[in-house]
Amino acid sequence: MKPFDIVIVGGGGAGLYAAMEAMKTNPALNIAVLSKVYPNRSHTSAAQGGANAALGNKAKDDTVEMHIFDTIKGSDYLADQDAVDVLCSEAPKIIRELENIGTPWSRMEDNTIAQRPFGGAGRPRCCYCADKTGHTILQTLYEQCLKKGVLFFNEYFALNLSLNGSRSRGLIAMNMKTGKVEAFTAKTVIFATGGYAKMYWNRSSNAAGNTGDGQAIAYRAGIPMKDMEFVQFHPTGLRKSGLLVTEGARGEGGYLVNKDGERFMSRYAPEKMELGPRDLVSRSIETEILQGRGFDSPAGKYVHLDLRHLGADLILSRLPQIREMSLNFEGVDPINEPIPVRPTAHYSMGGIDTDNFGRTVMDGVYAAGECACVSVHGANRLGGNSLLDILVFGRIAGHTAAEEAGKFQPGMIPESEVKECMDELRSKMQRSGHYERYGALREELGQTLAINVGIYRESSLLKKGIEDISELQERFTKVRVTDTSDVFNTNLMQVLELKNMLDLAETVAVGALAREESRGSHTRIDFPQRDDEAWHKHTLATLVDRKLIAGEKPVTMGRYELQERTY
Amino acid sequence: MTVSIDQQQEPKRDVTFRVFRFNPQVDSKSYFDDYTISVERGITVLRSLNYIKEHVDASLSFRAFCQAGICGSCAMRVNGLSKLACTAQVWDELAKCREPGIIKVEPLRSLPMIKDLIVDMDPLVSKMTHYSNWIDSTMPEAEMGRKEFLISEEEFERYDKATDCILCASCVSECSILRANKEYVSPAVLLKSYRMNVDSRDSIHDLRLSELVKDHGVWDCTHCYRCQESCVKSIPIMEAIHGIREDAIASRGAKDTSGAKHAEAFMEDIEKKGKLVEATLPIRTNGIVWTLKNLLPMAVKMIMKRRTPPPPPLVKSSKGIKIFRTMFREMSEHVKEDQKSHKK
Numbered sequence A: 001m002k003p004f005d006i007v008i009v010g011g012g013g014a015g016l017y018a019a020m021e022a023m024k025t026n027p028a029l030n031i032a033v034l035s036k037v038y039p040n041r042s043h044t045s046a047a048q049g050g051a052n053a054a055l056g057n058k059a060k061d062d063t064v065e066m067h068i069f070d071t072i073k074g075s076d077y078l079a080d081q082d083a084v085d086v087l088c089s090e091a092p093k094i095i096r097e098l099e100n101i102g103t104p105w106s107r108m109e110d111n112t113i114a115q116r117p118f119g120g121a122g123r124p125r126c127c128y129c130a131d132k133t134g135h136t137i138l139q140t141l142y143e144q145c146l147k148k149g150v151l152f153f154n155e156y157f158a159l160n161l162s163l164n165g166s167r168s169r170g171l172i173a174m175n176m177k178t179g180k181v182e183a184f185t186a187k188t189v190i191f192a193t194g195g196y197a198k199m200y201w202n203r204s205s206n207a208a209g210n211t212g213d214g215q216a217i218a219y220r221a222g223i224p225m226k227d228m229e230f231v232q233f234h235p236t237g238l239r240k241s242g243l244l245v246t247e248g249a250r251g252e253g254g255y256l257v258n259k260d261g262e263r264f265m266s267r268y269a270p271e272k273m274e275l276g277p278r279d280l281v282s283r284s285i286e287t288e289i290l291q292g293r294g295f296d297s298p299a300g301k302y303v304h305l306d307l308r309h310l311g312a313d314l315i316l317s318r319l320p321q322i323r324e325m326s327l328n329f330e331g332v333d334p335i336n337e338p339i340p341v342r343p344t345a346h347y348s349m350g351g352i353d354t355d356n357f358g359r360t361v362m363d364g365v366y367a368a369g370e371c372a373c374v375s376v377h378g379a380n381r382l383g384g385n386s387l388l389d390i391l392v393f394g395r396i397a398g399h400t401a402a403e404e405a406g407k408f409q410p411g412m413i414p415e416s417e418v419k420e421c422m423d424e425l426r427s428k429m430q431r432s433g434h435y436e437r438y439g440a441l442r443e444e445l446g447q448t449l450a451i452n453v454g455i456y457r458e459s460s461l462l463k464k465g466i467e468d469i470s471e472l473q474e475r476f477t478k479v480r481v482t483d484t485s486d487v488f489n490t491n492l493m494q495v496l497e498l499k500n501m502l503d504l505a506e507t508v509a510v511g512a513l514a515r516e517e518s519r520g521s522h523t524r525i526d527f528p529q530r531d532d533e534a535w536h537k538h539t540l541a542t543l544v545d546r547k548l549i550a551g552e553k554p555v556t557m558g559r560y561e562l563q564e565r566t567y
Numbered sequence B: 001m002t003v004s005i006d007q008q009q010e011p012k013r014d015v016t017f018r019v020f021r022f023n024p025q026v027d028s029k030s031y032f033d034d035y036t037i038s039v040e041r042g043i044t045v046l047r048s049l050n051y052i053k054e055h056v057d058a059s060l061s062f063r064a065f066c067q068a069g070i071c072g073s074c075a076m077r078v079n080g081l082s083k084l085a086c087t088a089q090v091w092d093e094l095a096k097c098r099e100p101g102i103i104k105v106e107p108l109r110s111l112p113m114i115k116d117l118i119v120d121m122d123p124l125v126s127k128m129t130h131y132s133n134w135i136d137s138t139m140p141e142a143e144m145g146r147k148e149f150l151i152s153e154e155e156f157e158r159y160d161k162a163t164d165c166i167l168c169a170s171c172v173s174e175c176s177i178l179r180a181n182k183e184y185v186s187p188a189v190l191l192k193s194y195r196m197n198v199d200s201r202d203s204i205h206d207l208r209l210s211e212l213v214k215d216h217g218v219w220d221c222t223h224c225y226r227c228q229e230s231c232v233k234s235i236p237i238m239e240a241i242h243g244i245r246e247d248a249i250a251s252r253g254a255k256d257t258s259g260a261k262h263a264e265a266f267m268e269d270i271e272k273k274g275k276l277v278e279a280t281l282p283i284r285t286n287g288i289v290w291t292l293k294n295l296l297p298m299a300v301k302m303i304m305k306r307r308t309p310p311p312p313p314l315v316k317s318s319k320g321i322k323i324f325r326t327m328f329r330e331m332s333e334h335v336k337e338d339q340k341s342h343k344k
């Protein structure tokens, strides 16, 4: 295959925007997008709530500056303020651009893009399309990429960066349809592979494939991971499956109620009530449950999300997907009954360390979207800021790579490397015998993470978590792929995903143990205060000689001084 | 082998999943494997398949991603009907089995087979590309990002439902024409085309329409309604198909290419004393009133366009036909009025 100027790994919002922008920047470039699922299946489609931008359509007095402040405060002052400036100033432009190319936004009475309130925001600035915002954004981007003739390699599973010393010369990936390992020699590679919150498995709202593949690939190539300990729990996951009931439900006026019939948020955020930021609401629910005020069921403890007072009309017109999900996965119709919910691992703030242009420390390697950590979300992401992040920084990464591709002249990826890779995969395949079951490992990983590296953390729990993870890593060497066929080997794919999750889980747990303070989503029972003196900094995890080496990086400050974060 | 998804102490049942198997590397022919597992209420077909893959046979291959009915990956035929495995409840399916206790699971139809329950989606993507299933904005690229188009809630509602489509291809698998003609545009692509054509931001309406009226296009549809009946997002696909047809007639005239032929056949059916009503229309599933409300307006408009007199009294006087006759008369009057007031 002819060398590429840009290979983009991931066809979610970040990857597709990068592709579109790169083609716009330089139409002569040879660009490919690889995705392990058809791009329109990417997890971006699951985002229901919306995307923030200070358009001022709903609240005329909203400003970019207020959006910046809300984001920095929401991040518990761990976000880099220059990056947040970029995010929020670009927001109105990018939302309008999406509108201009066909995204079907819901509308206000004056025919402008509709906006609604969302957690942690001082003004209603979340732009939405009913409760399918991510889905319609992703559709629009995919359509536009088809229009522009972007070259897609669908159902290709990225395996490794090919390195020449400390330089990247491209990507190695497996074609799922044939099982063949193929080389994509490339001047630049952009990772846009989404988040890693699926490592919490059954206690996660994420798609089965949100296994942090891009992060794990970059990590193994020696690129540092940043702030991995910050995993956001969404307050309202369905009790049985972990699947999400969006914040939109609370934005429209839903109540959280404990078994005593009390709207308990009055205890934790008397002003914002249910619209407090996610980390606070998640902790509040967890506290209610821990203190015995939750409901009990065979599938676990939970609280109620009550929408009944909103009425059937509003539920049907504004929250149809939520209703459908509660019907399908809990057997509950929110028009007549409250929905059983509990916190679920939802979003990964940490990721591949990048600068404000999407560059990593490795020349020619970029990252954007949930797999990257710029960082605009710091210790806690605000609802509606992630779609914004993937769009804004997807575009920036695409632009930067297009501008810089000419600078790099990588050698070709040698055939021998491809063969080695193929042999390694083959060596895992074995039809029979006594081996570890990958499904069991996956579940155990999720369990230990939820218990020991969950919402409430503590030194001895975290140490147990780290032990468990290393034991699971050891057991992983005995996992075998029993499907020995080449064509569409999903067994092999899931085993490789498990490996990626195990590698990253270590960085999450080690980061969480190191950070001896409570900040944003990271709550240490043994260190309940935010400690700005010791911990107002990013953590880094870098793999050197197969060992995790911990590092740190200062937070970029700006106009806003450190303040206590209260709502 | 019987193994169990151990969860809650709810009632369990042994369920057999009879699953279509085919691995092109080794099999010259497809076959079925039976997997019997114990399942309690509230478990979906996808969770059962996941369980089988993890505990019984790791080589069983299917696609799944969101597990929440959002991404469209897991469409397959369950008990003969195309649907999402991740939202199909096992206990509901048990009520629909041909052989008691045996749920049959097969891949989608009309798309090339890859392995087991996995089919190739590329043909669908090619069709989306062929029919320009995107907005070609009236706004020049250089001006984008500066201001919004102003769009009424009313316009939004015109394509709101159509943008629910998750491209799962269930409708594709159920479409009767596609089974005979793989080149047929496909219901999902018609739906998307319609969605683009009613969007005021788009600039290539005519181009898209000119493709849609060609061979294998919108006029090949037989109105069997199977796509709409099977749509996993309950999208009224037929409204889109009618919308395109009406649009084609309005903007291209009734004598347009192959479309006209089909339209005429449709009219002849009606003129043959309601034969169409009995034979072709989806009265069985949608009811006579629904059918008339949705199909008749277009028929009447077409007749008025051709200035042919309304069809002769319909001979068979079943209840349905009576309603049909009255509605047809009323509708003809309306359209005449309309045309008069337009000329003024």
Ligand SMILES: Cc1cc2nc3c(=O)[nH]c(=O)nc-3n(C[C@H](O)[C@H](O)[C@H](O)COP(=O)(O)OP(=O)(O)OC[C@H]3O[C@@H](n4cnc5c(N)ncnc54)[C@H](O)[C@@H]3O)c2cc1C
Binding pocket: A009, A010, A011, A012, A013, A014, A015, A034, A035, A036, A037, A038, A039, A042, A043, A044, A045, A046, A047, A048, A049, A050, A051, A052, A134, A156, A157, A158, A159, A192, A193, A194, A195, A205, A206, A207, A209, A210, A213, A214, A244, A246, A346, A347, A368, A369, A370, A371, A383, A384, A385, A386, A387, A388, A390
């Ligand atoms: C249920 C839910 C609701 C949400 N709601 C909101 C919301 O309302 N507002 C908001 O702002 N954010 C929301 N988020 C967060 C937001 O949706 C995600 O952060 C965002 O969509 C991530 O986009 P992405 O482009 O980075 O990655 P994804 O959309 O996850 O795309 C990742 C891509 O990478 C590809 N990929 C991954 N691994 C490989 C590999 N090994 N080889 C090849 N390709 C690979 C995948 O195929 C996919 O195409 C929500 C998240 C969830 C889970």
Ligand code: SF4
Binding pocket: B174, B175, B176, B177, B178, B186, B187, B220, B221, B222, B223, B224, B225, B226, B227, B228
């Ligand atoms: S109504 Fe038309 S498009 Fe729909 S299934 Fe029947 S033939 Fe196919």
Ligand code: SF4
Binding pocket: B164, B165, B166, B167, B168, B169, B170, B171, B172, B187, B188, B191, B230, B231, B232, B233, B234, B235, B237
């Ligand atoms: S129209 Fe319905 S059935 Fe067809 S692809 Fe779209 S969502 Fe699936």
Ligand code: FES
Binding pocket: B063, B064, B065, B066, B067, B068, B069, B070, B071, B072, B073, B074, B075, B084, B085, B086, B087
């Ligand atoms: S797995 Fe996504 S729709 Fe079923």
